[in-house]
Amino acid sequence: MTDKARAVARFSELPSSAYTRQLAEPFPDPKWVHFNEPLARELGISLKQNDDALSVLSGQSPFMECEPLAMAYSGHQFGVFNPGLGDGRGLLYGEFVDTQNRPWELHLKGAGRTPYSRHGDGRAVLRSSIREYLASEHMAALGVPTTRALSLVTSRAIQVHRETIEPAAMVARLASTHVRFGHFEHYFYRQDLDGLTALKNWVLKHHFPSLYERKESTEALVGFLTIQVQRNADLVADWQAVGFCHGVMNTDNMSISGETFDYGPYGFMDAYQPDWICNHSDHNGRYAFNQQPKIAYWNLACLAQTFAHWLSVELLQSLIDEFPKAFELAYLNRMRSKLGLLTKHPEDDRLVQSLLALMAQNQSDYSLTFRSLLSVEAEYHLELKDNFSDQVALADWVARYKSRLLLDQSTVEERQALMRQSNPAYVLRTYMAQQAIESAEQGDMTEFNRLLNAMIFPYDDRVACGDYQRSPPDWGRGLSLSCSS
Ligand code: AMP
Ligand code: MG
Numbered sequence: 001m002t003d004k005a006r007a008v009a010r011f012s013e014l015p016s017s018a019y020t021r022q023l024a025e026p027f028p029d030p031k032w033v034h035f036n037e038p039l040a041r042e043l044g045i046s047l048k049q050n051d052d053a054l055s056v057l058s059g060q061s062p063f064m065e066c067e068p069l070a071m072a073y074s075g076h077q078f079g080v081f082n083p084g085l086g087d088g089r090g091l092l093y094g095e096f097v098d099t100q101n102r103p104w105e106l107h108l109k110g111a112g113r114t115p116y117s118r119h120g121d122g123r124a125v126l127r128s129s130i131r132e133y134l135a136s137e138h139m140a141a142l143g144v145p146t147t148r149a150l151s152l153v154t155s156r157a158i159q160v161h162r163e164t165i166e167p168a169a170m171v172a173r174l175a176s177t178h179v180r181f182g183h184f185e186h187y188f189y190r191q192d193l194d195g196l197t198a199l200k201n202w203v204l205k206h207h208f209p210s211l212y213e214r215k216e217s218t219e220a221l222v223g224f225l226t227i228q229v230q231r232n233a234d235l236v237a238d239w240q241a242v243g244f245c246h247g248v249m250n251t252d253n254m255s256i257s258g259e260t261f262d263y264g265p266y267g268f269m270d271a272y273q274p275d276w277i278c279n280h281s282d283h284n285g286r287y288a289f290n291q292q293p294k295i296a297y298w299n300l301a302c303l304a305q306t307f308a309h310w311l312s313v314e315l316l317q318s319l320i321d322e323f324p325k326a327f328e329l330a331y332l333n334r335m336r337s338k339l340g341l342l343t344k345h346p347e348d349d350r351l352v353q354s355l356l357a358l359m360a361q362n363q364s365d366y367s368l369t370f371r372s373l374l375s376v377e378a379e380y381h382l383e384l385k386d387n388f389s390d391q392v393a394l395a396d397w398v399a400r401y402k403s404r405l406l407l408d409q410s411t412v413e414e415r416q417a418l419m420r421q422s423n424p425a426y427v428l429r430t431y432m433a434q435q436a437i438e439s440a441e442q443g444d445m446t447e448f449n450r451l452l453n454a455m456i457f458p459y460d461d462r463v464a465c466g467d468y469q470r471s472p473p474d475w476g477r478g479l480s481l482s483c484s485s
Contacts (some may be wrong), residue, residue, distance in 0.1 A: 004044030005096040007064035010103070010206055011071070015198050018183075019069040022091055024059025025112025025122060027170065033126075033152040033445060034133065034452070039174070040150060044099035047150075057151040057172050059091065059111045066094030070114035074189060075182030075252025076302055078286055083189055085182060085252050086116025089124060092178060103206060105178050106150065110170040123160045127437050129169035130448060132263040134436070136173070138428045138455040139260055144238040145231075146260040147175040167441060175259060177207055181303040182252035188306035196306065200224075203256060221310055225319045229300060230326055231258025236296045237330035241338060243269035243366040243427065245289045247279035251302045268427040269366040270471050272359040278430075293331075297323045337422035338370050339401070340415030342408050351404055358397055362388045365471040370423040371461075376401065377412050425461035426454055426468040 011019060035049040035057075047053040055061040062068070070087035077085075090109040097103050109132070110124030129152055139146040150172040158168035179199075187196035204212040204220060208227070211220040235258050239246065246253075247265040255261040267278030274290040282288070287295060300323055304316040335352045336344065359369055364387040375383035376398060388394040405415070428451075436448040454468045461469070 030058035063094035233326035
């Protein structure tokens, strides 16, 4: 294979306790669902949508002469530490640097059993793989840091038993790194200081090279944790601003890259409900929408704790205590853009909070309401009014908003341009993904392709895609979807 991207073998520099060499299980009669040709081209990977690539991306042939492996890691799941996690149904298939010298890892999710599978079958189903594929590419288009999806293949020759029997699938996931907070916890809880040191040095060398030169110094570790705090503050601010709920913010699902990682029972908000729970098995709402900042902070504390051998508890605490402030700042900046505000004003937070409170009372659709703020310049702003039943309270808020806009001295064009790129015209609603999944399970990919093509241009309200702007029909609200994978 003559790729412009160059294969590298980095992960195997780590001690053998970090992984197990493993080949994919057979994946008979693979069929393409999708190949992300623009992404392959952008990264300089020479794969094309043909039989050779199908063999690679279904795990049957090596990728750029790399040897696949399953990573070992641990993690806090719903607040409880689980020492025995790891790639139970996915393999790191290859590592490469792209044409711009950026590192990437290719991971095949659904590649079969590994030593970390416990009682699992090592498989992923078409349903959850479609959800991951659509969400990764949609989030990338929204400008939210995320892992990417290179391909999606399915096999009807493998029967996967979940609540029903479902088609098997494999997603080729690309990420700058698959190192999770749980990798650090893995060595910390085993009290394996050599392993922990090797991991820390490896991470600095390959992902934070400017810190690696001073890897033995306190500053390098402080620098690493400071970046983690900022990246998570930015990431969760992006999620809150776009109305995304991850659903399973376990520490094994938090990447040190600060990218949205491991799409499971995630959801994009329809009607605004601050304590919305998108994961049906999250009975206590630990990962509810409005809990996400607090959980990110908690997860950072888990990561910071693993540095206790090198840094004092007081210092670690002070580093992660920067999170609330960093998050508030990042969030308010994103919300200012959503309101088309070009300058900062002390009252902005209250203006945002009062709009959100009104939206919660009126069960306003989260994305449609923000997009319809564009109509506020029109005399009757009917589109905005459509999202509220309490018109008196809305009129009061609009009056405050309009006087705030005056302080900016911005032109209508300036603020509308900002709002258009900050408020998506469409988001990937659960009921839409479900319709695409049901057709795909019957072998019809038309709706999947149509939905994907709309979701990669979320800020573009082309007439042809107008139907993707709808909130779910009533039957959608009551639908109890099982998103477990
Ligand atoms: P997840 O819920 O996808 O974040 O996975 C949590 C842990 O369970 C990880 O160690 C996964 O590798 C493992 N796991 C999830 N599903 C399966 C499966 N079908 N077979 C084997 N292991 C799995
Ligand atoms: Mg996971």
